[in-house]
Amino acid sequence: MNYNKNTIFSVRENPPGFQKKPLLVVVGKKVAAQATKRNLIRRRIIAALRSIRPTPMKDITVIAKPPITTTSFETILQEIKNLFITK
Numbered sequence: 001m002n003y004n005k006n007t008i009f010s011v012r013e014n015p016p017g018f019q020k021k022p023l024l025v026v027v028g029k030k031v032a033a034q035a036t037k038r039n040l041i042r043r044r045i046i047a048a049l050r051s052i053r054p055t056p057m058k059d060i061t062v063i064a065k066p067p068i069t070t071t072s073f074e075t076i077l078q079e080i081k082n083l084f085i086t087k
Contacts, residue, residue: 004083008068008076009045011083014059023049027064041068048077052084 004011016022025045027038045062068076 006065006079006083008065008071008079010063010065012061012063014061016058018059019061022059024059024061025064026061027068031064031066032069037069044073044076045080048073048080051077052081 004013023046025042027041029038032038032041041064045064049060049062
């Protein structure tokens with residue numbers, strides 16, 4: 001398992017078949033109290049991941065951190081590119 005931390009989220013890469021779904025995004029109530037805001041954050045992360053990696057080769061778990069609530073989509077996309085493309 002590979003674990004990467006960032007200021008706005010943490011990413012864990014697991015071997016294929018480790019979890020039920022290949023892409024899992026976790027946004028807790030401490031990050032955003034309202035479900036609509038949590039869903040928006042979740043959709044932004046999923047869209048950013050799919051734009052750089054349409055079909056994940058490994059199971060990916062993304063855990064959002066509170067600073068992500070004020071982060072733009074462009075910043076989220078750039079941070080994800082930094083984590084996955086520079087490997």
